[in-house]
Amino acid sequence: MSDWIEACTADDIDEEDVMRFDHAGRTFAIYRSPDDEFFATDGLCTHEHVHLADGLVMDDIIECPKHNGRFSYKTGQAKGAPVCVNLKTYPVKVEAGKVLIQLAS
Template sequence: MPWIDACATEDIDAEDLIRWDHGGQTFAIYHSPEGEFFATAGLCTHEQVHLCDGLVMGHLIECPKHNGQFDYRTGEAKRAPVCVNLRTFPVRVEGGRVLVEVA
């Protein structure tokens, strides 16, 4: 699977996320409080709302529409109304760039 250059590490503040579109898909890329980077599908599994407009709190992303929450490290649905987990994607950092493995 190809690793795709998504953004610079400095593009995402700690405890924040950005939207990244690639190959007809929307992704969300997160910068954890510990300085790690994670990637998930960019749309909420409940009503397909863009998560980039949501609120990051620690390791959770809160959907801006109905306040459902996911753990962006694992994709696990953590608070109703979301009940379907988010898809996650492998991430690595090289030379100040965030690379995402997209299938």
């Protein structure tokens, strides 16, 4: 079973930026890439529990606001110290200006 959840509208996020989305007791980060694609990952850094949506997006990298841990938000891959655990990613689609993310059940 899969569940598509509306996270925000496409206009809520600038290009090369990120916003936080909380749903059902969980927290996610939704990204808009410089080439206008949308992505979603778990909202908290895998190093310390810090909200990634407060961090800086550069190209396809999200940088943790606290300790500069870097991840690819497209693949979730951790890019080196201090982060070594990858970030979980979620499928995203945009329909009628709405950004939907798929939370596997």
